[in-house]
Amino acid sequence: xxxxxxxxxxxxxxxxxxxxxxxxxxxxxxxxxxxxxxxxxxxxxxxxxxxxxxxxxxxxxxxxxxxxxxxxxxxxxxxxxxxxxxxxxxxxxxxxxxxxxxxxxxxxxxxxxxxxxxxxxxxxxxxxxxxxxxxxxxxxxxxxxxxxxxxxxxxxxxxxxxxxxxxxxxxxxxxxxxxxxxxxxxxxxxxxxxxxxxxxxxxxxxxxxxxxxxxxxxxxxxxxxxxxxxxxxxxxxxxxxxxxxxxxxxxxxxxxxxxxxxxxxxxxxxxxxxxxxxxxx
Amino acid sequence: xxxxxxxxxxxxxxxxxxxxxxxxxxxxxxxxxxxxxxxxxxxxxxxxxxxxxxxxxxxxxxxxxxxxxxxxxxxxxxxxxxxxxxxxxxxxxxxxxxxxxxxxxxxxxxxxxxx
Numbered sequence: 001x002x003x004x005x006x007x008x009x010x011x012x013x014x015x016x017x018x019x020x021x022x023x024x025x026x027x028x029x030x031x032x033x034x035x036x037x038x039x040x041x042x043x044x045x046x047x048x049x050x051x052x053x054x055x056x057x058x059x060x061x062x063x064x065x066x067x068x069x070x071x072x073x074x075x076x077x078x079x080x081x082x083x084x085x086x087x088x089x090x091x092x093x094x095x096x097x098x099x100x101x102x103x104x105x106x107x108x109x110x111x112x113x114x115x116x117x118x119x120x121x122x123x124x125x126x127x128x129x130x131x132x133x134x135x136x137x138x139x140x141x142x143x144x145x146x147x148x149x150x151x152x153x154x155x156x157x158x159x160x161x162x163x164x165x166x167x168x169x170x171x172x173x174x175x176x177x178x179x180x181x182x183x184x185x186x187x188x189x190x191x192x193x194x195x196x197x198x199x200x201x202x203x204x205x206x207x208x209x210x211x212x213x214x215x216x217x218x219x220x221x222x223x224x225x226x227x228x229x230x231x232x233x234x235x236x237x238x239x240x241x242x243x244x245x246x247x248x249x250x251x252x253x254x255x256x257x258x259x260x261x262x263x264x265x266x267x268x269x270x271x272x273x274x275x276x277x278x279x280x281x
Numbered sequence: 282x283x284x285x286x287x288x289x290x291x292x293x294x295x296x297x298x299x300x301x302x303x304x305x306x307x308x309x310x311x312x313x314x315x316x317x318x319x320x321x322x323x324x325x326x327x328x329x330x331x332x333x334x335x336x337x338x339x340x341x342x343x344x345x346x347x348x349x350x351x352x353x354x355x356x357x358x359x360x361x362x363x364x365x366x367x368x369x370x371x372x373x374x375x376x377x378x379x380x381x382x383x384x385x386x387x388x389x390x391x392x393x394x395x396x
């Protein structure tokens with residue numbers, strides 16, 4: 001459904017951000033897109049949704065070239081950006097202006113999501129709302145579009161504690177087999193039970209793109225009292241129980257994926273972990 | 282549910298489902314919650330719940346009736362005990378023995394506890 005093949009992209013002609021990047025995403029998954037600040041996460045999302053254009057290679061999104069921005073493709077993409085677009089419109093006027101672009105938009109769902117997120121004051125103009133309230137409106141809008149591709153850049157930032165739980169509930173119920181959800185986030189603790197595939201981007205390169213199942217098949221995440229006698233440690237950090245450790249999984253037994261540990265392990269041991277997942281290369 | 286344990290989430294959900302069955306909250310003739318319902322309730326990716334159900338089907342604890350959903354198998358309780366027993370001896374008991382060794386507790390002392 002989303003295919004980037006050997007693409008190049010840079011904001012300046014002299015320095016490319018992405019060089020020869022390849023990425024394939026398929027329906028029925030919630031992808032967690034992780035990377036440090038400046039790794040290129042938001043740019044990648046913009047290339048997928050036709051907000052920026054690749055310079056070389058090929059991009060296919062829902063069988064279309066996103067740079068052509070065809071309506072039949074755009075109406076199937078909802079993009080919740082990190083920096084929200086919040087015009088001086090009342091919620092009803094906002095919906096009246098933008099919902100017609102999305103043929104599957106459901107007004108009933110939209111109202112329902114506002115209620116679920118307990119939006120305190122939907123009568124205000126959007127630009128006068130607090131950042132959490134703005135976010136609630138725009139998440140509700142993005143969900144109500146019922147699009148095949150749902151892209152969310154830091155969706156839980158600014159959400160209050162009950163809304164984060166509601167967000168997870170709602171996302172678990174809208175993640176259908178026909179849909180691709182991509183969530184770019186630093187808040188992995190908010191979302192770890194929701195994400196089933198992980199993409200790690202570093203300095204414009206895809207370091208990892210694997211399902212959670214595959215990751216726990218290859219790696220174990222454990223707490224050890226001490227690591228003096230432990231072998232194959234890819235990453236360790238101090239924790240209350242001694243050390244939190246990432247190791248190569250040499251057994252059939254799976255442990256619980258710890259996304260933060262995984263990310264740190266990948267940053268520290270890129271080559272080794274990549275080799276573990278792609279032994280051919 | 283709290284997913285902070287070291288067990289993978291799909292296994293924690295499978296355990297929770299087994300508990301529902303042993304407590305008679307999921308009964309024989311009733312359809313188990315759908316993958317989507319349970320995903321939303323537990324705030325978990327439906328693919329993860331699907332994996333738990335696959336696992337339980339494999340252990341013959343749930344039965345998949347195509348097009349209808351998952352149902353509790355007629356001898357589910359026996360199957361659950363079987364699989365939990367296996368896990369107790371393979372995983373849980375070794376941890377207990379390790380602690381006993383660490384604290385210098387002998388078997389006689391445990392037997393005396395008379396649980």
